[in-house]
Amino acid sequence: MDRLRRALIEGLAACEVFLLLALTLLLLWLAGPAAAQxxxxxxxxxxxxxxxxxxxxxxxxxxxxxxxxxxxxxxxxxxxxxRTAREHGCGFGQFTRAYDAGGRIRFDALAEMRALDPGLAGWSWADCxxxxxxxxxxxxxxxxxxxxxxxxxxxxxxxxxxxxxxxxxxxxxxxxxxxxxxxxxxxxxxxxxxxxxxxxxxxxxxxxxxxxxxxxxxxxxxxxxxxxxxxxxxxxx
Incomplete structure (x- = not known):
């Protein structure tokens, strides 16, 4: 009887481990991009x-x-x-405004992009x-x-x-x-x-x-x- 009881307990413990592993894998799958950090x-x-x-x-x-x-x-x-002495970049794509030695703007990426795509017409350095x-x-x-x-x-x-x-x-x-x-x-x-x-x-x-x-x-x-x-x-x- 003791042997049967011990076998049942060990079987239940194995099932618990299996269920915990299965639940962990399910949660990782559901996490999607979060799991990829x-x-x-x-x-x-x-x-x-x-x-x-x-x-x-x-x-x-x-x-x-x-x-x-x-x-x-x-x-x-x-x-x-x-921000460096020669340029200022912002946002996801780090679009930049570059300066010459006198502090004058020599390149403006936002102006370049507005010219390329009408959908960017409202973009300014105020909301870069x-x-x-x-x-x-x-x-x-x-x-x-x-x-x-x-x-x-x-x-x-x-x-x-x-x-x-x-x-x-x-x-x-x-x-x-x-x-x-x-x-x-x-x-x-x-x-x-x-x-x-x-x-x-x-x-x-x-x-x-x-x-x-x-x-x-x-x-x-x-x-x-x-x-x-x-x-x-x-x-x-």
């Missing part, structure tokens, strides 16, 4: 990003590349701000971090750079790397890399990784207010975006 305000605003992609760039691939780039820019913090403008502008700007890179690069991964580098350092910077690469034996101007990322038109001196030189930042930027993509693969399918 998405950064900052990503869980709240990824649906808005999905909406902007559906409206302006439905065939982008891989879709996880776009939120990964936003993470690289701002860690998905709505009010992320960059406004999420719906930021997300729309990121999609529009990346789509533009993707189209600029398509004739230059061999395949989609290299196109996305090229577009990310343009987003970070400007189209002119990538064009200089392509020209420089074309003059170097063994360098393929249609490939970013291992080729264009080794060409560097920007300053190699550490920039004031930054941990690296602009050369290093721009060269490493596409790979850093790629490294952030896996956590968005499921969410952005």
């Amino acid at each position: 998405l950064p900052g305000d990503a869980p709240r605003y990824l649906p808005q990003l999905q909406h902007e992609l559906a409206a302006a760039w439905p065939d982008v691939a891989p879709r996880a590349w776009v939120p990964a780039l936003i993470e690289q820019e701002s860690l998905w913090r709505v009010n992320a701000t960059l 971090a406004r999420p719906e403008y930021q997300l729309r502008a990121v999609v529009v700007k990346l789509r533009m750079h993707d189209r600029q890179c398509q004739p230059l690069m061999h395949e989609n991964r290299q196109v996305k790397a090229c577009a990310a580098a343009m987003y970070n350092g400007g189209a002119g910077s990538v064009a200089k890399r392509v020209r420089s690469c074309s003059l170097v034996a063994g360098c393929d101007p249609g490939t970013w990784f291992g080729h264009l990322d080794h060409q560097c038109p920007q300053s190699r001196e550490r920039a004031a207010g930054y941990a690296e030189s602009f050369c290093e930042i721009n060269s490493k930027y596409p790979a850093r975006v790629e490294a952030r993509m896996p956590k968005y693969m499921e969410t952005m399918r």
Whole structure:
């Protein structure tokens, strides 16, 4: 009898462990994006990003590349701000206003984006971090750079790397890399990784207010975006 009672108790304990494990797995599945530990305000605003992609760039691939780039820019913090002596950046996409040595504005990203998309007509520096403008502008700007890179690069991964580098350092910077690469034996101007990322038109001196030189930042930027993509693969399918 004692042996039977002990067997029953052990059986019930095993069932409890099984049920607890099953419940844990169910809760993790239901948690979805939260289980992936998405950064900052990503869980709240990824649906808005999905909406902007559906409206302006439905065939982008891989879709996880776009939120990964936003993470690289701002860690998905709505009010992320960059301030140095030479520029002011704000919001998810860190759109910037740059200044010359005399403090005069030499570049205004918001003005550039308003000219590209009528839907951004109301965007101003007074509300530069406004999420719906930021997300729309990121999609529009990346789509533009993707189209600029398509004739230059061999395949989609290299196109996305090229577009990310343009987003970070400007189209002119990538064009200089392509020209420089074309003059170097063994360098393929249609490939970013291992080729264009080794060409560097920007300053190699550490920039004031930054941990690296602009050369290093721009060269490493596409790979850093790629490294952030896996956590968005499921969410952005």
